[in-house]
Structure formats: C-alpha cells, structure tokens
Amino acid sequence: xxxxxxxxxxxxxxTNKLAQAFADMRAAHVDRALKERRVEIYRRIxxxxxxxxxxxxxxxxxxxxxxxxxxxxxxxxxxxxxxxMDSSKLDGHYxxxxxxxxxxxxxxxxxxxxFDSGIGTRTIQEVNNSFARVVPELAGASKHVVDLLVGxxxxxxxxxxxxxxxxxxxxxxxxxxxxxLDNVEFAAWFTGxxxxxxxxxxxxxxxxxxxxxxxxxxxxxxxxxxxxxxxxQTGDGKHLAHRRLATFLITTRMRKSADMEARERRxxxxxxEYYCKSVIAWNAWRKGGPAPExxxxxxxxxxxxx
Numbered sequence: 001x002x003x004x005x006x007x008x009x010x011x012x013x014x015t016n017k018l019a020q021a022f023a024d025m026r027a028a029h030v031d032r033a034l035k036e037r038r039v040e041i042y043r044r045i046x047x048x049x050x051x052x053x054x055x056x057x058x059x060x061x062x063x064x065x066x067x068x069x070x071x072x073x074x075x076x077x078x079x080x081x082x083x084x085m086d087s088s089k090l091d092g093h094y095x096x097x098x099x100x101x102x103x104x105x106x107x108x109x110x111x112x113x114x115f116d117s118g119i120g121t122r123t124i125q126e127v128n129n130s131f132a133r134v135v136p137e138l139a140g141a142s143k144h145v146v147d148l149l150v151g152x153x154x155x156x157x158x159x160x161x162x163x164x165x166x167x168x169x170x171x172x173x174x175x176x177x178x179x180x181l182d183n184v185e186f187a188a189w190f191t192g193x194x195x196x197x198x199x200x201x202x203x204x205x206x207x208x209x210x211x212x213x214x215x216x217x218x219x220x221x222x223x224x225x226x227x228x229x230x231x232x233q234t235g236d237g238k239h240l241a242h243r244r245l246a247t248f249l250i251t252t253r254m255r256k257s258a259d260m261e262a263r264e265r266r267x268x269x270x271x272x273e274y275y276c277k278s279v280i281a282w283n284a285w286r287k288g289g290p291a292p293e294x295x296x297x298x299x300x301x302x303x304x305x306x
Contacts, residue, residue: 022079155210211278241291
C-alpha cells in the first residue's frame with residue numbers, strides 16, 4: 001500500500017472559484033463531519049491576519065466509485081470559508097495544491113491521516129496559538145501557557161501518560177485546540193490568577209492544571225482558595241493537604257515516558273500520578289482536618305474531585 005505525488009505541488013492564487021471546487025469535491029470516506037464553528041474560527045483567524053498559506057490536497061484512487069474523480073483529503077473547512085468570502089478579502093492569499101495517487105482506499109485514509117496528525121505547514125503550537133488569538137480573554141497569554149491549557153483540557157487521566165493512545169480517538173490538533181473555546185472562563189481564571197513565576201512554577205504541569213480545571217468545575221471559590229494555598233504554602237503544619245501537595249510538586253519531577261527504568265521511577269512520576277495526587281489532596285482538603293499521605297496506586301480507579 002502506498003500513496004505518492006502525482007505531480008509536483010502547485011502554488012496558486014486563492015480564489016472563490018478554486019475554493020468552491022474544493023468545497024464541492026467528494027470527500028475522503030474517512031472524513032469527519034463539518035464543524036460550522038471551525039469555519040467561524042478560521043474566519044476570525046483570517047480577519048486577524050493570522051492565516052498562513054494553506055495546503056489543500058486531493059487524491060485519485062482506482063478503488064473509488066469514480067476512479068477518475070478527485071477525492072478531497074485536506075481543506076474542507078477552509079475551502080468552505082473562502083468559497084463564501086468576498087473576493088476582495090482573498091487578494092494576496094495563496095494555496096499549495098497537492099495531488100496524490102493512492103493504490104487503495106486504505107492509502108487514502110493514511111494520506112488523510114497524515115494531514116490530520118499535524119504534518120504540514122503548521123506546528124501544534126501554531127495551531128494552539130491561532131485558536132487562542134481569537135479569544136479576547138487569552139490575548140495576553142504566552143504560547144507556553146496556551147499549550148499548557150490545551151494539554152490540560154485534553155488530559156486523559158486513565159492513561160499513565162495522560163494521552164489517549166489511539167490517534168483516531170485523540171482527535172486532530174484543531175480538535176484539541178478547540179477545547180479552549182469551550183472553556184474560556186476557566187482559561188481566563190487560570191491565566192489571571194496564576195501567572196508564571198517562581199511561586200507558581202510547580203503548578204505549571206499539564207496534569208496539575210488538568211486537576212485544577214476539574215476542581216474548578218466542582219467549585220470555583222474552593223478551587224481558587226485551594227490552589228492559591230498550594231502555591232503559597234499557607235498555613236502551619238506539613239500535615240495539611242495543600243502543604244503535602246505543595247511539597248510533592250516542589251520536590252519531584254515528572255516522567256515523560258511510561259517505560260523508564262525502575263531506578264528512574266524513584267525520582268520521577270508519571271503524569272497520571274501528578275493528576276491523582278492533586279485530586280487526592282483536594283478531596284482531603286475539602287474534608288478538613290489533617291491529611292493522610294498522598295498515596296497513589298497505579299491500578300486503582302482515578303479519583304473524582306469532590
């Protein structure tokens with residue numbers, strides 16, 4: 001199985017006619033449903049002058065119902081946007097058009113997935129930042145904070161790494177960045193209350209921010225009080241839940257791989273451990289009184305914030 005370029009990529013002027021042709025084109029059989037909000041996001045990105053040159057792609061496959069007809073494998077949302085946009089707003093914009101030959105429909109799916117996974121003109125950070133820039137509440141957020149928020153809002157605590165292993169279920173970079181638009185209030189709360197500095201740095205880990213988000217969903221006032229106390233290490237007594245968590249965050253490092261050697265595990269912890277210990281500390285704090293050790297059991301159910 002394989003796919004290969006049919007002709008060298010062509011850089012062409014972006015026009016309504018070209019966009020309409022792509023918008024009307026038969027989609028790959030694995031194409032996802034149209035997201036109207038995604039089209040609107042791209043409109044706002046374009047109007048803000050942040051849209052980089054696009055890559056649209058088509059494929060030809062002998063297994064398709066119409067082997068001689070092109071199949072669109074990239075460019076659905078942006079082509080629909082530009083097909084409806086005033087032609088004067090397209091001046092100075094270009095598209096790279098790629099044409100491929102695919103031996104099988106499975107190859108078409110693989111080619112489609114290569115664009116989905118972020119292989120192309122934009123890095124994941126660029127995608128995240130483009131989405132963030134159209135959210136007024138995140139106008140002053142750094143790229144690092146935006147990436148941190150996107151990672152936290154897509155954190156999967158059932159996995160030791162915090163990520164869904166199957167790429168098909170994980171979603172595209174655009175899908176993950178779109179979580180910012182569903183959680184603007186939390187993103188604004190986080191960026192406003194916890195600017196990056198020496199005091200807050202121990203909190204600036206994806207699983208910890210994911211726990212902050214989950215606890216914020218339970219109680220915004222309590223989340224503000226708890227996480228501020230963790231950051232500032234307030235109160236007397238190391239037995240206090242927030243103090244135990246603060247000590248853990250300050251004195252440990254997070255593993256980036258789930259299969260590190262056992263000796264490394266003594267000083268580094270998985271993302272899931274950070275998430276679970278954060279929630280365990282929160283639950284103990286909500287109960288009040290002295291907190292037990294923040295015990296983590298790898299095969300135990302993921303704790304839910306109370």
